Amino acid sequence: MSQCECKCGEDAATGRRFVSGHNFRSRKPKTPEHRAAIAEGQRKAWTTKRTRRPIGSTSVNAQGYVLVKIVSGGGKWALQHVMVMEEMVGRPVKVGEVVHHINGDRRDNRPANLFLCRDRSHHNDVHRSQDEALRRLLVAGLVTFRDGKYDPVLRGL
Numbered sequence: 001m002s003q004c005e006c007k008c009g010e011d012a013a014t015g016r017r018f019v020s021g022h023n024f025r026s027r028k029p030k031t032p033e034h035r036a037a038i039a040e041g042q043r044k045a046w047t048t049k050r051t052r053r054p055i056g057s058t059s060v061n062a063q064g065y066v067l068v069k070i071v072s073g074g075g076k077w078a079l080q081h082v083m084v085m086e087e088m089v090g091r092p093v094k095v096g097e098v099v100h101h102i103n104g105d106r107r108d109n110r111p112a113n114l115f116l117c118r119d120r121s122h123h124n125d126v127h128r129s130q131d132e133a134l135r136r137l138l139v140a141g142l143v144t145f146r147d148g149k150y151d152p153v154l155r156g157l
Helices: 032-049 080-089 120-139
Strands: 058-060 066-069 077-079 098-101 114-117 143-146 149-152
Touching: 066 080, 077 080, 080 098, 080 114, 098 120, 114 120, 120 143
Parallel strands: none
Antiparallel strands: 058 066, 066 077, 098 114, 143 149
């Protein structure tokens, strides 16, 4: 057994640096020195556990949307297409509003590819019009469906 590294005076289990549960609220007594030692240990552990990505870093979530880190440390990430739309309209996107990707590519967050729908119903209408446009292109023979894919018909090539 060895002394707990938080300087509480108790013996830590063999192979352990700290007494299990030493920072629980129910543990008595807690001196200001003990609390400060625990806090410092937690700060050190947090900063050394993993490398943090800097503000402005990007990542792609499971749904295929680009995220941008906006707060340092273990901080907050925001959807890039929402941030771009907020810049375009000069205000935060309201609750219920939906940012639509015109070309369907969730990673293409250029302002020209984004459209702000007033609510989910409006967004559904946009998708229905997209489906109708594809149906008309199929009927007109400008798009074909082969082997599980839609392809444009390239005439004259």
